[in-house]
Amino acid sequence: MRTSEDVCLRGSCLCGGIAYRAEKPVQHASHCYCIMCQKQHGAAAGSYANVASAGFTYERGAELVTEYASSEHGRRGFCRVCGSTLFWRSTQSPDRIAVTLGTLDQEFDGPVNRELHTDTKPGWLPLRLPE
Ligand SMILES: [Zn+2]
Numbered sequence: 001m002r003t004s005e006d007v008c009l010r011g012s013c014l015c016g017g018i019a020y021r022a023e024k025p026v027q028h029a030s031h032c033y034c035i036m037c038q039k040q041h042g043a044a045a046g047s048y049a050n051v052a053s054a055g056f057t058y059e060r061g062a063e064l065v066t067e068y069a070s071s072e073h074g075r076r077g078f079c080r081v082c083g084s085t086l087f088w089r090s091t092q093s094p095d096r097i098a099v100t101l102g103t104l105d106q107e108f109d110g111p112v113n114r115e116l117h118t119d120t121k122p123g124w125l126p127l128r129l130p131e
């Protein structure tokens with residue numbers, strides 16, 4: 001049985017004010033350990049699924065989305081109420097958007113096949129231990 005999860009990723013922010021959907025396919029998924037991602041997420045990495053921006057839509061709360069220009073071309077979207085980080089996009093590739101894996105409502109089940117900026121990957125990352 002095909003459900004909407006087969007064709008779309010669905011996500012929302014911590015306060016629930018914003019909900020979005022992003023059509024698959026995911027081109028690639030990544031953990032980015034650059035210092036800007038660490039600062040913005042307050043975490044070891046920014047984790048993203050790269051999808052087509054044409055298939056990205058807000059189901060609610062578009063007016064709550066705020067963008068921070070972290071570099072000349074980089075734009076980081078977040079909820080202005082709760083601070084959840086929602087996406088990264090580049091004005092140099094307007095056809096793509098990278099949505100944050102942590103805001104997805106269902107655990108991302110695809111492979112995360114890229115690690116970026118591993119030179120600044122922190123040593124305190126937790127291990128994924130067998131259960
Ligand atoms: Zn929010």
Ligand SMILES: [Zn+2]
Pocket residue numbers: 032033034035036037038046117
């Ligand atoms: Zn990064």
